[in-house]
Amino acid sequence: MPANHSTRTRRLVLKQRDWTEANRFAEQHSWPEEPAEDSGTGRKSRVWSLDEDTVFQVTRDRTSGEFCCFFYGSDRDELVRLLGEAEQELDVWRIPELLNEPYEETDPRMLVQSIFRLGLGAPPVHSPEFMPPLANALAHENPMVRAAAARTTAYMEWPELFPIVQAMAEGDTDQRVQAEAEKIVTVYRRAGLGDA
Incomplete structure (x- = not known):
């Protein structure tokens, strides 16, 4: 594992919901895989060391079932280069797709x-272009969608979202949405991203 891994790239969400493509990508680059560690959260991850400081990680999110990959390390320029290479070689959801798809879906589960x-x-840092589709979901008429949107803010970990989720925890009309938002408020506070 790298000594300094405080910088993480944006996660690329894989269209193929399994390890195959990311594993092949790492093997093509001859990156050695690190032994798997159980985080105890139910999240599954695989990690490859590129060098002493840079890591490629693929994670399966337990809640959504989605697979995403990212790099972390201390050389920002190298991380940007690697992310660009991965985005070209892997079949991932592109930013325009991520931003537009929530407007195109009519089925609540989709x-x-x-x-x-x-x-x-x-x-990893607040990006205004991501706010409109998220805001629409946070205000959606279907409580299942609102609850999922509240949970989604935990993936983003943007301090700017804390007051929105806190307001949902305190005043959403659906108790299940309130309960989900309360869990996320706790996550934000533990991460030091919300008020104490």
């Missing part, structure tokens, strides 16, 4: 899945 992908594929 909309939920598109919102999960939106959150997983969001950059």
Whole structure:
């Protein structure tokens, strides 16, 4: 594992929901795979070391079933280069697809899945272009969609979203949505991203 891995790239959400393509990508580059560790969260991950400082990780999200990959390390320029290479070689959801798909879905279950992908594929820092589709989902008439949108904010971990989720926890009309939002408020507070 790298000594300094505080910088993470944006996650690329794989269209193929399994390990195959990412594994092949890592093997083509002859990156050695690190032994798997059980995080205890139910999240499954595979990690390849590119060098002493840079890692390629693929994670299966337990809630959505989506697979995403990203790089972390300390050399930002190298991370940007690697992410661009991965985006070209892997079949991933592109940003325009992530942003547009929530508007195109009419089935609530498919909309939920598109919102999960939106959150997983969001950059690690606040990006205004991701807000309109997320805001629509947070205000959706279907409580299942609102609850999924609240959960999606945990993928994003943007401090700017904390007040929105906190307001949902305190005042959404559906108790299930309130309960989901309360869980996410706790996640934000543990990460130091919300008020204490």
